[in-house]
Amino acid sequence: MYGVNDEFPQLSEIRYLNHAAVAPWPQRAVDAVTRFAQQNARTGARDYTDWLLIERRLRDRLARLLNAPSSADIALVKNTSQALSYVAFGLDWRAGDQIVISSEEFPSNRVVWEALRPLGVKVVQVDLHNGVPEISLLDACGPRTRLMSISAVQFASGLRLDLERLGQGCRDRGVLFCIDAIQHLGALPFDVQAYQCDFAMADGHKWMLGPEGLAVFYCRGELRERLTLHEYGWHMLEHAGDYQRQDWQPARSARRFECGSPNMLGATALEASLSLLEEVGMNEVAQALQARVQGLIDGLQQIAGVTLLSPVALDRRAGIVTFSLSGWDNQRLHKRLNSEQVVCAQRGGGIRLSPHFYTEERVIDETVRLLDQLASG
Structure with missing residues (x-):
């Protein structure tokens, strides 16, 4: 929807899902x-x-x-x-x-x-x-x-x-x-x-x-x-x-x-x-962010062993999706995700993912695929 290469070219090599902690600056x-x-x-x-x-x-x-x-x-x-x-x-x-x-x-x-x-x-x-x-x-x-x-x-x-x-x-x-x-x-x-x-x-x-x-x-x-x-x-x-x-x-x-x-x-x-x-406009920011959050929720719900710790209802969520994965200690999973260039946080008894409106869909897809692979052992 919005070209990440225009304002966030530095993120092309990583999967940045940590806006609830510290966000990267736009190029401007x-x-x-x-x-x-x-x-x-x-x-x-x-x-x-x-x-x-x-x-x-x-x-x-x-x-x-x-x-x-x-x-x-x-x-x-x-x-x-x-x-x-x-x-x-x-x-x-x-x-x-x-x-x-x-x-x-x-x-x-x-x-x-x-x-x-x-x-x-x-x-x-x-x-x-x-x-x-x-x-x-x-x-x-x-x-x-x-x-x-x-x-x-x-x-x-x-x-x-x-x-x-x-x-x-x-x-x-x-x-x-x-x-x-x-x-x-x-x-x-x-x-x-x-x-x-x-x-x-x-x-x-x-x-x-x-x-x-x-x-x-x-x-x-x-x-x-x-x-x-x-x-x-x-x-x-x-x-x-x-x-x-x-x-x-x-x-x-x-x-x-x-x-x-x-x-x-x-x-x-x-x-x-x-x-x-x-x-961009805050209504458009919110709509784009919610689409990315929904993509994470939909993907995580398809992975065996994932427990969502965040609300899924649209009126009860903002930009945070926290989950746990059976068979994985949260600290070990967080370290593994970081090694795979998924920037996230360990919070609330699980792993916290937080995209923003500009986050590329490939970041969501690649993160979900990676977690599916880790769940499969």
């Missing part, structure tokens, strides 16, 4: 960073105002990707963990408050809340496989529940949650709603307004095809000033750039969460990568 991101480095080497920061235009375009692209009301709702932070920490240590907790999460969360969306225990805050972990997961999560919300923080897609199983249902349920209960969107954003359409979420965050190095070290943090406008700040610097000021000014206040926009100098190199790469997703 490589080119953009190369130009940035060469310009910096020749002229330093002479054209810094041009760099700021790239950063502005990045905020605009991210606002569109999340369907945020404004780019003023978008902060550029280091990673998902930092954004979660802004929420966790910004809210005014009281002893006895509760936070609802799932029992399958990546450590980033668990440890940060458990770190509030000295304040008397309790973390309630919910089993997502005991009934309808959204009902289980909402039923766990009691009178002392202040916040629900949930991954849109669970990192190991690939289970996708109904964010609109959760958002409405939290709103009905007066519970703040926080979404770790790292396994969703860039793979499927995302809409902070439809989900009625208060906070959302995601690193750029997975489905957004960008670099590590740069993430997006969405904070609903009316909640920005409710988060107590713990990091201060020149860049988060309302009048950033007026270095002689003695009086100051945090920026009214989400830039208030960006204390120091921006990551211009990362912004250059991520802005270029997001331009590819925008050109």
Whole structure:
């Protein structure tokens, strides 16, 4: 559907199925960073105002990707963990408050809340496989529940949650709603307004095809000033750039969460990568990705000894397919697949495969054939 040789020529020799971990950059991101480095080497920061235009375009692209009301709702932070920490240590907790999460969360969306225990805050972990997961999560919300923080897609199983249902349920209960969107954003359409979420965050190095070290943090406008700040610097000021000014206040926009100098190199790469997703269109990205996921599911289901550990229903999956193979220890199977140039991960009691919209069909077919051969002994 989309020519891998145009944007991902470096992948022609391998079978890259690891976008749920760290994604390769498209060629346009490589080119953009190369130009940035060469310009910096020749002229330093002479054209810094041009760099700021790239950063502005990045905020605009991210606002569109999340369907945020404004780019003023978008902060550029280091990673998902930092954004979660802004929420966790910004809210005014009281002893006895509760936070609802799932029992399958990546450590980033668990440890940060458990770190509030000295304040008397309790973390309630919910089993997502005991009934309808959204009902289980909402039923766990009691009178002392202040916040629900949930991954849109669970990192190991690939289970996708109904964010609109959760958002409405939290709103009905007066519970703040926080979404770790790292396994969703860039793979499927995302809409902070439809989900009625208060906070959302995601690193750029997975489905957004960008670099590590740069993430997006969405904070609903009316909640920005409710988060107590713990990091201060020149860049988060309302009048950033007026270095002689003695009086100051945090920026009214989400830039208030960006204390120091921006990551211009990362912004250059991520802005270029997001331009590819925008050109293709997120609906088309999602459709192409789901076709590849379906190809993996169909192929794996035909192999004797394969157990699928991920949901197969279209409304319950994103880009992750996790499985186990009888007769093979997961560590040994992962090592064997890597030796055969299948780049994947060992997660959730099995092997996690994660293609993207551009993944060539031959990668899916060759991986399935290889696994069939390994199953046959």
